[in-house]
Amino acid sequence: MSLSGELVDDAQGPVSSATGRPLTKRGEATRRRLLEAAELVFAEQGYHEASIVKITERAGIGLGTFYLYFDSKQAIFEALVLDLNRRVRHSMSESMEGASSRLEAERAGFAGFFRFTAEHPALYRVVREAEFVSPEVLRLHYTRIVEGYEAGLRAAQAAGDVDRALDPQTTAWALMGMGELIGMRFLLWERDADGRPPSQLDPVVFAGMTRFIDNALAPRPGATHGEEQA
Amino acid sequence: MSLSGELVDDAQGPVSSATGRPLTKRGEATRRRLLEAAELVFAEQGYHEASIVKITERAGIGLGTFYLYFDSKQAIFEALVLDLNRRVRHSMSESMEGASSRLEAERAGFAGFFRFTAEHPALYRVVREAEFVSPEVLRLHYTRIVEGYEAGLRAAQAAGDVDRALDPQTTAWALMGMGELIGMRFLLWERDADGRPPSQLDPVVFAGMTRFIDNALAPRPGATHGEEQA
Amino acid sequence: MSLSGELVDDAQGPVSSATGRPLTKRGEATRRRLLEAAELVFAEQGYHEASIVKITERAGIGLGTFYLYFDSKQAIFEALVLDLNRRVRHSMSESMEGASSRLEAERAGFAGFFRFTAEHPALYRVVREAEFVSPEVLRLHYTRIVEGYEAGLRAAQAAGDVDRALDPQTTAWALMGMGELIGMRFLLWERDADGRPPSQLDPVVFAGMTRFIDNALAPRPGATHGEEQA
C-alpha cells in the first residue's frame, strides 16, 4: 500500500507513469530534471513542506507534467531515496577500490560515505523523514548499505583481519549508526566562520573515528574463535 | 523562529499559555494528560498525521482547551521531546547507579537506553521527525545525551580505563549513533512470531555490541597518551 | 461505498459530520442554509459544475464549515435528494387529502406532483443527475414515490374503482414515467411570451393527461377478474 507500485529499482529503465510505456529520450531528460529538483526541494524543506508545485517550478516544467512521470508525491520521494541509495553505494565502492587491506577498504568506504553526505545533505534529511513517509523504502536503504558492510566484515574475519568474536550483522549496524550520527553532527550541523558547511570531516574527528573503528575491529590476541556467538 | 518561545526547560514549572500564570493543580493535571496523549498520537501517526483534534480527543479534553496549555502544535511537540529526553536520561543514570567500574557503567547506560527505547518507541519516531519540525530541540536532545557519554569517557580516560587516544567527543557521538541504529533495527523493526515487538534486545546482538564497545574503548597497550589528538 | 455513511433518513435528526454529535440550534440553522444553497446551485449548474465553494458562498458561510455538516459533495447531494423526496411526497399527500374518490385522489396527487415540480425545478434536474452520482439514492427516490401510487392502486382495485386486470406495480411505474416526462416537457421546457417558466400545467395538457389516465384505469366492463396477473 505504502510503496506506490512495486519497489523494483527501475530494472528495465523508467517508464511513463501514465501509459506505462518506456520513456523517449526527451521524457528521460524530463524525469531526470524532476528528480534533481526533488532532491533540492525535499532537502531544503522536508517532505511535508515540499510541494509538487515547488518541485515542478524548480525543474522548470508544467505542473501536470509531473504526473506523466510519477504517480504521486510519495512515488517521487521513493524513487529519490532509491536513487540516492544507489549513488551513495556507488560512491562507497569507488572509494574502496584499490585499498591495500581489508581495514583500509573499510576506512575508505567510510570516507566515501562522508564525502557523499557532505555533497548531498539531501540524503540525510530525506532518509530520516522516510521513516514516516515510506518505511519500506527506508529499510531498503539502510539494509542495502549494511549488507555491504556485513559482507566485508565476514570476509575480513575469515582472513583474520577482524576480531572473530564480533557478530558481523550487529557490527555492521553499529558502523552504519556511527557514520550516520557523526555525519549529522560534524558535517551537517557544523558551520565554519562564514556560516558555510564543511566540505569534509574535521581531521580530528576523522582520526578519532578511525581509532575507534580500528580498536573495535582489530583481532584480539586473547579471543580464539567467535565462541561468544549465539 | 522554530522554537516557539524559548527553549527553557520549564525550569520554574509550567505556566498557562494564555495568561502566563503558573498552573493550578487542576491545570497541571490537564497539561499532563495532553502530553501523554501527544506521546501516543505522535508515536502512532507521526507529527504531520497527528492533529490537535486527535490529541485532545485522546486526552478527553475540549479542542479549545489545548491552547490554554500550549501555543501551537509545534510547542507541544517540543515540550514532548524535552520531556522524553529528561526521562531517557533519567533511565540511563538509574541503570548506571551501582556499577562497579567505568566500563560496567557505560554498558549499564546502554542497557537503560535500550530499555527506554523498547518501552517508548515514541521517543524514537518523535525524535527522527523533529529534524524537520524543530531542529533546535533535536540538537538539544542529542547533545544532552551525548554530553553524558562524553563526561563519562573523559573521566574513564583519566582513570586509565579507556583508551586515551580516543577523542571523547567523537567517541560519544559514535556511541550515540550505534545505540540509535541498533535500537531501531533490533528493537523497533524486529517482530517475534506473533508479530509483537521484542521487549529487550536479542542477547546475541547485545553481546555483539558489548564486544564491539569493549574492543573500541579498552586501553591499548601500545598507545601511551592521547598524542594523536589534533 | 457510494452512499456516504448510511441512507437512514435522519431518523433522530441530523448530527455533526465531524463529531457525530447532534446539532445545536445554531448548527441546525447552518445545515439548513447549506441545503438550501445546495438546492439552488445543483439545480442551476448540475452536480459536476456545482462546487463546494459555490455552495458555501451562496450560503454565506466559510468553506471549512461545510465539512462540519457534510462529509463530502456527494453526501450533501444525497441528503438533498432525500430531502426533496420527502417534500414532494408531502406535497402529494397534502393534495390528496379530502379527495372524494379514489380516482379523484389519484388526480390530486398528480396535481401536487406537478405543483412541486414547477416550484422546485431542482428536484427534476438533481434527480436525473443522481443516476450517475448516487444510483442508490435515485432508486430510493423513485421507489418511494412509486410505492405510494402502487398502494393507492391496489386499494382502488379492491374497491372496484380501477381495472383489476392492471398490474399495480407496472401501472405505478407507468404513471411515474408519465408524470416525469410531462412535467419536463410542459413545465420545465415551456416558456411563456416573456421567457418565464409556467407556474402550472397548461389546462389542455392537464385535461389530456387526465383523460389518458382515466381511460387507462377505469374498470372495463368486459374484463371479469384480473386473471392476467402473473
Add this chain to the structure above:
Amino acid sequence: MSLSGELVDDAQGPVSSATGRPLTKRGEATRRRLLEAAELVFAEQGYHEASIVKITERAGIGLGTFYLYFDSKQAIFEALVLDLNRRVRHSMSESMEGASSRLEAERAGFAGFFRFTAEHPALYRVVREAEFVSPEVLRLHYTRIVEGYEAGLRAAQAAGDVDRALDPQTTAWALMGMGELIGMRFLLWERDADGRPPSQLDPVVFAGMTRFIDNALAPRPGATHGEEQA
C-alpha cells in the same frame, strides 16, 4: 453556446473537424471506431468520468487523433446521442412494419424501443446525463421520438382506432415517459439470479403495460368527438 457548432445531423456525411473536408474511407473508419468506443465508455462511466484518453485507448487510437474528428468532448457526446437516436427510431419503425392495425403497430413500436434499450443501455444513461451536458441535443432526441408517436396517434384517431378525446401531443409524451421509466425499472435495474441484466421485458410487465396502453387509447363509446379539448 452549448451545441458545439451546429446541430445539423451530418446531413452531408461527416467532415474532418480540423480541415472541414469530407473524410476519406480510412478517416471514416477511424471516426466510427471513436463513436463506438465513446458509446461504451460513456455508458459505463457516464459523461464526466469518461475521458478522452479512455475513449481513444478503447478505440486503439492516438490521443491527438481524436481532435481530427471531433472538436471537443461535448461534440462527440452530441454526435453519439444523435447517432443513438437515429438507431432507436430505426429499430422502432422496423418493429412496426407489417403490423396489422394501428394499435398493433403502437405495441410493436414499444417492443422495438425496449429491445433497443436492453441492447444499448448506453442510450439510457447517455440521454439522462445529456440534460446537463447538452440540453438542446436532449430535446432533439425526445422530440424526434415523440413526433413519431404523435403522428401515429393522429392517424389512428382519424381512423377511429384511438379515442378522439385524447390530446395527441400530451399522449405521445405520456407514452414516451412510460416507456422510459418502465425500461429503466424493469430492464436496467433488474438483475436475474446470476446478476445479469434481462435481455427483454418480463412478460407480466409487458402484458401489464399493454393493458394499460390499450385501455388508455381505446375509443370510448360515450365520447363522441374530442369536444373536451381546450
Add this chain to the structure above:
DNA sequence: AATGAATGAGTATTCATTCAT
C-alpha cells in the same frame, strides 16, 4: 477553566486541449 463552531489558506491531483514532430 473549558468549550466547539467557524474559518480559509494550502495542497495533491485530474483532464481537456494544444502543438511540434
Add this chain to the structure above:
DNA sequence: GATGAATGAATACTCATTCAT
C-alpha cells in the same frame, strides 16, 4: 493522417487556530 508530451486551470478536502460563550 497520426501521435503523445506538455500544459495549467480548476476543485475537493484538511486542519491549525480564533473567539464568543
